[in-house]
Amino acid sequence: xxxxxxxxxxxxxxxxxxxxxxxxxxxxxxxxxxxxxxxxxxxxxxxxxxxxxxxxxxxxxxxxxxxxxxxxxxxxxxxxxxxxxxxxxxxxxxxxxxxxxxxxxxxxxxxxxxxxxxxxxxxxxxxxxxxxxxxxxxxxxxxxxxxxxxxxxxxxxxxxxxxxxxxxxxxxxxxxxxxxxxxxxxxxxxxxxxxxxxxxxxxxxxxxxxxxxxxxxxxxxxxxxxxxxxxxxxxxxxxxxxxxxxxxxxxxxxxxxxxxxxxxxxxxxxxxxxxxxxxxxxxxxxxxxxxxxxxxxxxxxxxxxxxxxxxxxxxxxxxxxxxxxxxxxxxxxxxxxxxxxxxxxxxxxxxxxxxxxxxxxxxxxxxxxxxxxxxxxxxxxxxxxxxx
Amino acid sequence: xxxxxxxxxxxxxxxxxxxxxxxxxxxxxxxxxxxxxxxxxxxxxxxxxxxxxxxxxxxxxxxxxxxxxxxxxxxxxxxxxxxxxxxxxxxxxxxxxxxxxxxxxxxxxxxxxxxxxxxxxxxxxxxxxxxxxxxxxxxxxxxxxxxxxxxxxxxxxxxxxxxxxxxxxxxxxxxxx
Numbered sequence: 040x041x042x043x044x045x046x047x048x049x050x051x052x053x054x055x056x057x058x059x060x061x062x063x064x065x066x067x068x069x070x071x072x073x074x075x076x077x078x079x080x081x082x083x084x085x086x087x088x089x090x091x092x093x094x095x096x097x098x099x100x101x102x103x104x105x106x107x108x109x110x111x112x113x114x115x116x117x118x119x120x121x122x123x124x125x126x127x128x129x130x131x132x133x134x135x136x137x138x139x140x141x142x143x144x145x146x147x148x149x150x151x152x153x154x155x156x157x158x159x160x161x162x163x164x165x166x167x168x169x170x171x172x173x174x175x176x177x178x179x180x181x182x183x184x185x186x187x188x189x190x191x192x193x194x195x196x197x198x199x200x201x202x203x204x205x206x207x208x209x210x211x212x213x214x215x216x217x218x219x220x221x222x223x224x225x226x227x228x229x230x231x232x233x234x235x236x237x238x239x240x241x242x243x244x245x246x247x248x249x250x251x252x253x254x255x256x257x258x259x260x261x262x263x264x265x266x267x268x269x270x271x272x273x274x275x276x277x278x279x280x281x282x283x284x285x286x287x288x289x290x291x292x293x294x295x296x297x298x299x300x301x302x303x304x305x306x307x308x309x310x311x312x313x314x315x316x317x318x319x320x321x322x323x324x325x326x327x328x329x330x331x332x333x334x335x336x337x338x339x340x341x342x343x344x345x346x347x348x349x350x351x352x353x354x355x356x357x358x359x360x361x362x363x364x365x366x367x368x369x370x371x372x373x374x375x376x377x378x379x380x381x382x383x384x385x386x387x388x389x390x391x392x393x394x395x396x397x398x399x400x401x402x403x404x405x406x407x408x409x410x411x412x413x414x415x416x417x418x419x420x421x422x423x424x425x426x427x
Numbered sequence: 428x429x430x431x432x433x434x435x436x437x438x439x440x441x442x443x444x445x446x447x448x449x450x451x452x453x454x455x456x457x458x459x460x461x462x463x464x465x466x467x468x469x470x471x472x473x474x475x476x477x478x479x480x481x482x483x484x485x486x487x488x489x490x491x492x493x494x495x496x497x498x499x500x501x502x503x504x505x506x507x508x509x510x511x512x513x514x515x516x517x518x519x520x521x522x523x524x525x526x527x528x529x530x531x532x533x534x535x536x537x538x539x540x541x542x543x544x545x546x547x548x549x550x551x552x553x554x555x556x557x558x559x560x561x562x563x564x565x566x567x568x569x570x571x572x573x574x575x576x577x578x579x580x581x582x583x584x585x586x587x588x589x590x591x592x593x594x595x596x597x598x599x600x601x602x603x604x
Binding site: 055060065068312319352354 | 434453474478532536544547570578580
């Protein structure tokens with residue numbers, strides 16, 4: 040029942056309607072907004088309190104000390120990093136003249152990635168940024184802070200960060216929203232050091248899309264480079280999947296899906312947006328179930344599709360209730376319950392499953408299963424509190 | 428403009444982004460929100476986010492889809508944030524006399540789109556205005572491709588019905604599917 044005529048009609052009408060409303064936004068307005076954004080972010084960070092002030096003072100002090108420091112000086116970090124592992128490509132000794140220190144070569148991006156991947160095979164780069172002293176925006180007085188958002192880190196429990204900095208002053212890198220403790224994954228700070236410093240943070244609880252920021256208190260011509268790598272725990276499985284139990288045919292209605300703890304009583308998932316055999320229900324947002332399921336860390340959680348019907352694709356996550364006052368439900372994913380499975384053709388011969396198991400992690404979770412079937416798909420939700 | 432230029436945050440990248448993608452993002456946002464001012468906000472926030480987060484993008488070929496996903500999320504966020512339910516009934520843009528058949532159909536379709544649930548409307552806009560594939564629409568909306576396929580089919584059924592209701596027996600071709 041592919042109705043090309045109405046599809047073409049719809050395309051034409053939508054384009055005409057969109058074209059009838061001109062866009063008046065200009066590049067100048069956009070740049071103004073960007074400056075405002077950065078200014079607000081910088082002010083927000085500056086207001087965070089004494090820590091920033093102390094960092095500034097330490098940074099200026101470190102800048103002075105850096106003039107005569109030994110190149111082998113290590114960087115103090117928290118959580119604790121490994122020792123510097125990579126020498127810069129230039130080994131010229133710094134001098135008291137800042138301009139002479141500006142252009143000390145930093146490790147290349149490839150060298151930083153190689154340093155970070157050592158001992159972490161399979162980790163992938165999610166953020167890479169560098170700032171050449173000659174490209175620093177604006178005019179900063181020596182010792183002034185400069186905050187750069189270099190990317191966003193996806194949900195994971197394991198990051199490896201490699202950073203190098205050339206010039207006078209102090210740097211800090213951080214991952215996470217400083218205003219939201221649950222999103223603060225880690226940070227490190229110390230005097231600018233052109234030798235790569237590799238830090239590792241793991242076992243963190245962070246929501247998705249946490250910013251990675253580099254915060255420098257430096258000579259305006261300092262240069263730095265950072266790479267952020269994460270474990271590939273959330274990469275979709277492209278190799279297909281055999282079902283735990285042979286698949287049974289689906290029925291006339293969207294399959295029910297239930298969750299059980301250690302093989303005990305099962306609780307049916309509450310259904311959000313769904314579509315099945317030509318009909319669809321559109322929820323305003325995510326569903327935050329009122330019924331709470333209790334479990335203990337280490338318990339086996341099982342999600343099971345009724346009647347052994349098989350899903351052909353799935354994305355199941357532990358998430359946090361991030362619903363704002365008066366707003367429709369919003370769940371922010373934190374961990375994958377099982378590896379995500381994509382299946383563009385909805386082909387059960389390629390990927391099929393009717394049972395999904397995960398060891399419970401402590402937390403107050405909204406478990407969200409987005410299941411695709413050859414006949415449709417549905418969003419299912421459970422509220423599970425897992426005690427440590 | 429290349430993604431690499433964006434990652435390097437060259438000053439001209441913002442203007443280039445606006446020139447290349449502003450109109451399309453504006454169209455997507457406007458068709459979802461039906462508010463010109465909000466749609467311009469979505470364009471600005473989308474392009475600034477892209478400017479600042481280009482490092483996130485792993486597959487440069489997916490840049491346009493990535494932009495449209497950001498824009499759609501902003502647009503749906505605006506709707507959620509203001510908790511508005513605005514159903515615009517489009518008035519034919521012709522002066523006097525009976526509206527033409529084409530104009531009547533246009534009004535019926537736009538009315539029908541405006542009355543779709545917001546996620547379904549977003550799916551329709553991304554599929555039929557932005558010409559994204561079903562898989563890209565699914566990725567943009569965080570749903571499975573099957574969910575999107577079913578939503579689009581349902582949306583087309585409803586729009587077909589809107590056309591039929593409007594033109595009555597004069598639109599037999601709108602019912603054949």
